[in-house]
Amino acid sequence: MKMEVFCSATSLSWTHFISPSLHIPQYFSMGETQNTNRFRVFCGAAQSQKANQMTVSVTGATGFIGKRLVQRLHADNHNVRVLTRTKSKAELIFPAKDFPGIIIADKAGWKDCIEGSNAVVNLAGMPISTRWSPEIKKEIKQSRIRVTSKVVDLINSSPQGGRPTVLVSATAVGYYGTSETKVFDESSPSGNDYLAEVCREWEGTALKVNKDVRLALIRIGVVLGKDGGALAKMIPLFMMFAGGPLGSGKQWFSWIHLEDIVNLIYEALSNPSYKGVINGTAPNPVRLAEMCDHLGNVMGRPSWLPVPDFALKAVLGEGASVVLEGQRVLPAKAKELGFPFKYPYVKEALKSVIS
Secondary structure (H helix, E strand, O other): EEEEEHHHHHHOOOOOOOOOOOOOOOOEEEEEEEOOOOOEEOOOHHHHHHHHHHEEEEOOOOOHEEEEHHHHHHHOOOEEEEEEHHHHHHHHHOOOOOOOEEEEEEEHHHHHHHHHHOEEEEOOOOOOOOEHHHHHHHHHHHHHHHHHHHHHHHHHHHHHHHOOOOEEEEEEHHHHHOOOOOEOOOOOOOOOOOHHHHHHHHHHHHOOOOOOEEEEEEEEOOOEOOOHHHHHHHHHHHHOOEEHHHHHHOOOOOEEEHHHHHHHHHHEEEHOOOEEEEEEOOOOOOEEHHHHHHHHEEEEHOEEEEEEEEHHHHHHHHHHHHOOOOOEOOOOOOOHOOOOOOOOOOOOOHHHOOO
16 A cells, blocks of 8 residues: 655744644645555645634734744734834834734724734833832833733623633733742742732733633743843943942842743743743843853953942932842743743853843
8 A cells, every 4th residue: 555645845844832732734634546555645734824823912012022022923924913002113113014914003903903813912011120210110010000901801892702812911020029038939929019019910900801811921030132121221330330240249130031031922822731820030040140240251341340239229219129139030830831941041141142
């Protein structure tokens, strides 16, 4: 008996970070030819690819993580809907010639976008690495709660047949408060400082989503990547003070590479095992003094003169607490789920960012 197998090359080119159960082509047709002893097996690559295509609405798409996530989704041929307050800004970041097919919607268009999506990623919120004033602190909290509440209301009011089935909503490791001695994972209680309060209310708003919608809450650590994030703020200070640690250097630094946090969010969109709270941090947090040693080595600079507390407070005010205090957070859930971190160690992560 002879068997002929016909598979197009594209049937083997799935993205390895998406759940294999969704990306391995499973559509086969077996047909008998005139010779009853020969069978032909056809792989339905096109149908499989189309079946795996997602339509994803993203808030915070013009931010540090959001931009990279949209690029990744678009490169993998998913339909992307950018939900923004400032359409003109989003159109500059995602020009139609480079991102054909992407829909950019201001608030009036969010409802239609969400109703036509399989999934929603909620990343919106004012950056916290800025000088805090009472007004800024209020906006840091309200910007997150306001957008999350709107997204949840729009999902919940969607007709059942057109409702997204997944909400991946960002939160932060600030949920745990700060400590030089404790170790935190997803089961740890919340802290009692300002950022812990912000995170509790932020998560509480997301938890109001319809119970039929799978919710993944990603508590994100300090994101290391090119052209933005924490390093963009830290490197100038680091250069001014001969590359020493910030503050005491004993505070914990729970970090994650930009590529890994994007991959984690991407996986959470398609893998039904990703639900509830998941820490978005690398498996090997470090004390800030160690991080600065590695940064000094990568940059070819000494790391001996600490950046004093007063310098950070002069730049960031109360917001300096984000850098001067920290927490040791472990990604227990991601490790349990078998998530493959590309950058588990800070030295390699910094090399990839600085190079």
